Amino acid sequence: MTRGTDLHGARMLVTGGGSGIGRLMALEAARRGATVVIWDRDAAAASEVVGELHALGADAISARVDVTDRAAVDAAAAAAGAIDIVVNNAGVVSGAPLLEASDEAIERTFQVNTLALYWVTRAFLPGMLARDRGAVVTIASAAGLVGVARQTDYAASKWAAVGFAESLRAELRIAGSSVRTLVACPYYIDTGMFEGVRSRFPRLLPILRPEDVARRVIDGIERGREQIVMPPLVRVVPVVRALPARGFDAVVDLFGINRAMEGFRGREGASR
Template identity: 55%
Template sequence: MRYHLKGRRVLITGGANGLGRLLALQTAARGAEVVIWDTDEEAGRATADEILSSGGVASAATIDVADREAVHAAAAICGEIDVLINNAGIISGRRLLDATEEEISETLHVNTLALFWVTRAFLGGMNSRGHGAVVTIASSAGLVGIPQLTDYAASKFAAFGFAEALRGELRQDRSGVTSLTVCPSHLDTAQFDGVRTRFPLLLPRLSATRVAEKVVRGIERRRSQLIMPPLVRTIPVARAMNVRHFDAMMSFFGAGTAMDSFNSREQRSRTSPQPDSPD
């Protein structure tokens, strides 16, 4: 049975820019009331205003989802949520010894721990009402570790495990709430500027608009997992190989050099401002 979004309340973390903004626009187009949580106050308000100007219902709040107390306070004000899309995320793109301790900590707090704080704030209400959806925007880097992404990959491996374990708990409880894990490769947003693959036809830079469409359809169809593009779906099977062969295969497809031209947040701030913040 389809889960119709019309009349539902949808909360999107990191909903001001990039993929989050597109998810806000597309769920609003389905008739949902959209609540945006983001640290970018101006962009969050602009996205909400865009929805309001088209006849939708939306609001935006400036929330740091890594701040546990701020999440508690905002959730108490927010009220009931039917669909939670955990989309907020950051990427430093530095090698292990080049990243600062502060950067590593921030990545893990935003990409991983925030999943617990935000989901715990709303899941109980969903369970009591007998319906809802929790969407975890993970990454293909949650399926395979990539050089220069040690903190990011660790955070996304954790996000993948979080969503999978949550799915098991919901199944055991026979809850009407679904857990959807989304693992896209790099998107055409500012967050992934400079990421390259050796075979772009097999591992293309994904359209964030198309990914948002698939996520919204996945919610409606009560899907449990979305992995994009198709080649990434072979990674779990490839892990049955000898580790040396698996690593050689990853190198062949360019995993070792994908981040060589990556533009970090610090580099982007020193050049020109970008229309999209991290998703």
């Protein structure tokens, strides 16, 4: 049986933990006995979450950290001390067609959604390997399994995140390490990050409740899950890929996936 990571007594870091599912995962982990470290660019939001965690009787601290800044990550990691569970949750989206996305927005998408995975994980993984325990969690997206219109930067960054998590899992397995990995690939989550997105078939492809996603991820850490895909219909993507490209496109279009972003408005400062 796959061995998970017990939250009780563990120290868990959540990037982008000042809002969205980052905040909810922190609260859920605290209820299960974890000490939580919140990193966020918004120091006030991170501090508010720490107040909520303290109200639950949990130990918690926060720091203002830009996860795209390697030096800042290294400094904050040294201050945080030993971490058992790293949750790479920080994420951004531009939601613009390729020719309308600014250079800065494209670069920011990859800096936050992809490169930060390396800086944060590399800062804590040596200690986890030395203790031979813990978990590295990557919050990716269903867009990391299928490319979507108006997401050329976001989907590509999430494909990279899925590849990162899978390759890291292979490295740890071959090395015989007990450190686990978990990658989560949820459909759109109702946090404000994808404000205005609509599902053509909400019963099959619902806009996910953030509480459900957060709970599933925390459950997955404790159960030793290696991948979480939500909702279940997304799991058919690899099967549909057996079709020729035109057939694959037809199925994706049937479910309205490439039109889901047409009403996208997003929300300034919104995160996962």
